[in-house]
Amino acid sequence: MAERNRTRHTGRFTPYLFLAPYLLLFGTFVAAPIVFGVWISLHEWDYMLPNKPWAGLSNYTDLFDPDSLDFDDFWQSMRATGIFTVASVPFLVVIPLGIALLLHRRFPGRNLFRALYFAPYVLGVAVVGLLWRYLLDPDVGAVNFVAGLIGLPDHTAWVNSLPWAWIGLVAMTVWWTLGFNAVIYLAGLQDVPAELHEAASIDGAGVWHRFWHVTLPGLRPVMAFVVTITILASANMFGQSYLVTDGSPGKDTRTAIMYIAQEGLRGFKMGNAAAMGFVLALMLAVVSILNFRLMRYKE
Amino acid sequence: MRLSTFGPLSRRGLLGLVAGGSAAMALSACGGSGETADNSHGGTTYNGPKVDLDFWNGFTGGDGPVMLKLVKRFNSEHDNIKVKMTTYKWETYNEKVPAAVKSGKAPEVGIMHIDELATAAARGVILPLDDVADALHLAKKDFAAPVWDAGVYQKKRYGIPLDMHPLGMYYNKKVLDSAGLDADKPPSNADDYADALHALKKHKIKGMWMTPFPFTGSQTFQSLLWQFNGDILTSDNTRPDFAGDGGVKALTWMVDVVKDGYSPKNIGQDADAVAFQNDKTAFNWNGIWNINTFAGVKGLDWGVAPLPQIGDRKAAWSNSHNFVLLKQLSPDTNKQAASKVFVNWISRKSVEWAKSGQIPARTSVRESKAFAALKEQSILATQIKDLHFAPSLAGIGDVMPYIETAVNEAVLLKKKPSDALSDAAGKAAKVLKENREKYG
Numbered sequence: 001m002a003e004r005n006r007t008r009h010t011g012r013f014t015p016y017l018f019l020a021p022y023l024l025l026f027g028t029f030v031a032a033p034i035v036f037g038v039w040i041s042l043h044e045w046d047y048m049l050p051n052k053p054w055a056g057l058s059n060y061t062d063l064f065d066p067d068s069l070d071f072d073d074f075w076q077s078m079r080a081t082g083i084f085t086v087a088s089v090p091f092l093v094v095i096p097l098g099i100a101l102l103l104h105r106r107f108p109g110r111n112l113f114r115a116l117y118f119a120p121y122v123l124g125v126a127v128v129g130l131l132w133r134y135l136l137d138p139d140v141g142a143v144n145f146v147a148g149l150i151g152l153p154d155h156t157a158w159v160n161s162l163p164w165a166w167i168g169l170v171a172m173t174v175w176w177t178l179g180f181n182a183v184i185y186l187a188g189l190q191d192v193p194a195e196l197h198e199a200a201s202i203d204g205a206g207v208w209h210r211f212w213h214v215t216l217p218g219l220r221p222v223m224a225f226v227v228t229i230t231i232l233a234s235a236n237m238f239g240q241s242y243l244v245t246d247g248s249p250g251k252d253t254r255t256a257i258m259y260i261a262q263e264g265l266r267g268f269k270m271g272n273a274a275a276m277g278f279v280l281a282l283m284l285a286v287v288s289i290l291n292f293r294l295m296r297y298k299e
Numbered sequence: 300m301r302l303s304t305f306g307p308l309s310r311r312g313l314l315g316l317v318a319g320g321s322a323a324m325a326l327s328a329c330g331g332s333g334e335t336a337d338n339s340h341g342g343t344t345y346n347g348p349k350v351d352l353d354f355w356n357g358f359t360g361g362d363g364p365v366m367l368k369l370v371k372r373f374n375s376e377h378d379n380i381k382v383k384m385t386t387y388k389w390e391t392y393n394e395k396v397p398a399a400v401k402s403g404k405a406p407e408v409g410i411m412h413i414d415e416l417a418t419a420a421a422r423g424v425i426l427p428l429d430d431v432a433d434a435l436h437l438a439k440k441d442f443a444a445p446v447w448d449a450g451v452y453q454k455k456r457y458g459i460p461l462d463m464h465p466l467g468m469y470y471n472k473k474v475l476d477s478a479g480l481d482a483d484k485p486p487s488n489a490d491d492y493a494d495a496l497h498a499l500k501k502h503k504i505k506g507m508w509m510t511p512f513p514f515t516g517s518q519t520f521q522s523l524l525w526q527f528n529g530d531i532l533t534s535d536n537t538r539p540d541f542a543g544d545g546g547v548k549a550l551t552w553m554v555d556v557v558k559d560g561y562s563p564k565n566i567g568q569d570a571d572a573v574a575f576q577n578d579k580t581a582f583n584w585n586g587i588w589n590i591n592t593f594a595g596v597k598g599l600d601w602g603v604a605p606l607p608q609i610g611d612r613k614a615a616w617s618n619s620h621n622f623v624l625l626k627q628l629s630p631d632t633n634k635q636a637a638s639k640v641f642v643n644w645i646s647r648k649s650v651e652w653a654k655s656g657q658i659p660a661r662t663s664v665r666e667s668k669a670f671a672a673l674k675e676q677s678i679l680a681t682q683i684k685d686l687h688f689a690p691s692l693a694g695i696g697d698v699m700p701y702i703e704t705a706v707n708e709a710v711l712l713k714k715k716p717s718d719a720l721s722d723a724a725g726k727a728a729k730v731l732k733e734n735r736e737k738y739g
Binding site: 050069133136138139157161248249250262266268 | 393394397398400401418422423424508511512513563564565566567568569570573574577694696697700704707708711713714726729730733737
C-alpha cells in the first residue's frame, strides 16, 4: 500500500510529463515520418506530381517478383550490403577492443594515442572517400606503390575488381571508424571493477585468464551495444561505395542505401524507395533482436 | 492556375495587352496581378522598385568564383536589383530545388543542366520560357542550334542556354614527342589515331587510359555511339537504341583499346586525367572544364583538339548549363522582370564565363574577338555542329545509369560489349515504359 500512496503523491501523469519532451521529438521526427513513409510506400509517389496513384502492396511485391525491374538490382544491392556487413563487423568489433585494451593501460603519451586513434572518425565521409580513392587507385595510388616497394603485387585493382574492392572498402571503414568503438570499449573497461581483477590475480589467474573471465564478461553489455550499432552502421554503408568505387565493378559494390537513394532521390520513385527502405529496416530489426538475445547478460 | 494550360495564342494575346511586350507580365498573369506597370524594357532594363533575387547554382569548382564576380558586377550596375547567389553541390542542388519549389522557397533564377530540363519541366519545377525568349528577342540564330533545340520539351522552351561543355581530346606534347609523333598535329581520324596508339605502345606508353567510370567513360561511349550513327533512344524517344549496331561498334572500339594494350586494365576514377598530368599517357578524352586544371599543372605541355573521328561521322558528347526560372507559389511581377534582365545580362557577358572552361552558347559572344583570344575554348568550339546532347525526355536520367553500368562492365572486360549493352537496354526499355506512364 505504501507503494501506491507514493505513486499517488507524485501524480499519475508525472512520468509521462517527464517523458513528454522526448515523446514530442520522437513523435515528430521518428514516428510520424515512419507512418508517412508507409503511406508513401503504398503509392507511386513523386511529391512534385499532382497524381500519386495508389499502388497497394505492389511496391513490396515487386521486390519479390523476379520479372520486375527492381528485383535484380535491389537484391544485388542487398547482397552487397550483406557482404560488407559480414566482412566489416568482425574487424570493427575486435580491433577496437584490442586498441581499447592497450589504451586502457597507463603509459606516457596515452592521451595522445587516444586522440590519434579517434582522429579519423571526426573526418567527413567526403574527405575520407576522396583520400582513399586516391590511396587505393590501381595505377596512381599510394597503396600499390608501397606494395611494389616491398615486393608485393603492385597492380591490384582495389577499386574495380572483386574481392579487392571489398577489401579496400572494409579497410578504409575500419581505419575511419574504429576510434568510435574503441572509445565505447574504453568507457566500458573503466566500469569493470578493479576488485575483480585483484581477486582473480590473488587466486593466481594470469593475464589471459583475467581477460577471458573478468574483462570480457564485464564488457558484455557494452559488447552487445557495440555489435548492434556496428551492424547497423555497416548495413547503412553508402558514402564509401559511392565515392571510392561508384558501385564498380559493374554494380557489385552498390549497396542497398546507394540504390534506394538513386531510386528515391534521383529517379523520384519515392514509393519504390520507401518500400525498399522498409524491407531493409525490417531485416535489420530482426538481426538486432537476434543479436541482443544472443548476447543478453545472463545473471 | 497552371501555366502550362496557356496555349501559345493566349500567351501572345496577353503579351499584346502589356505595353512593352513584357513576358513577365504574361507569366505573372497566372498569379492574378498582371495589370501593374511595365517595369522592364525588352528585358534589358528594369525601372521598378528595388527587388532582391535569389540565384542558385551548383558551380562549386573554378566556375563558382567567376560566376560570383559576374553577379557582383551585375549588382553594382543595377541599383534596384540585388542578386544573391547560393551554391550547392550539383547533387544536393538537384534534390533541394524541387523541395524548395514545393514549399514556396524557391529562388527566382537557377541553373540546370540541359539533360535535366525535361524532367524538371514534367515535374513542374521550372517554368516555360518561350515568352521570355520572345521578349528578349532571342531566337535560334542567336545560339548554337543543337543547344538551342535541346532546351525544348513538348514544344515549349524551358532553358536559356548559357554555355556548352563538350568532350574534347587533350594531348600531351611531351609524350607524343617521346614516341616520335608530331606534337603539333594530333590525330583526327581512326587510322591516324590507331597508328599513334601503336607507335606509343612501341615506346612502352599506354596512349589512352580507358576509364570504366561515367567521367568520362560513358561520355566517351556516347560520343562514339553518335559517331557510329547510333543514338541513345530511337527518334520517337520510346525505345533504347544504344544497344544497336552503333552502340556495339562504339563499345567494342573502347574495349579493344584495353585489349590491345593501349590502356591499362581496371583504371580508377579520374586516374586517366592524373596519368595525363604526370606525362604517363598521350591522349585524354575529357571535358572542356579541365582546361584550367591542366593549365595549372606546372611543366605540363599540352594541347586540345576536337575528338578524332573514329566512326562514320564526327560527333562529340556535350552538356550545357541553362538558365531556368523556378516556379513560385506567389509570383511577383517585378521579380520576374528583374530576373529576365539578369539572365539577359549574364548571357551577354558569357565570354567572362567562357574563361572558366566553357563555350558560350550565344553566337554573338562566340564570334567575338574576346572569345577568339581563348585558344583552347575556341578549338573545342569548332565542334559545335557535331555536338550531341541527351534526349529531351522526362526521366532520361533514369536511363543513363544502365548505360554507365554497361560501359563499366565491358571496359573492365567482365562482359562482352553486345551482352552488356543488351542487358542494359532490356532494363532501360522497362524504365522508359514506366516513365511514360508516370510523366505521360
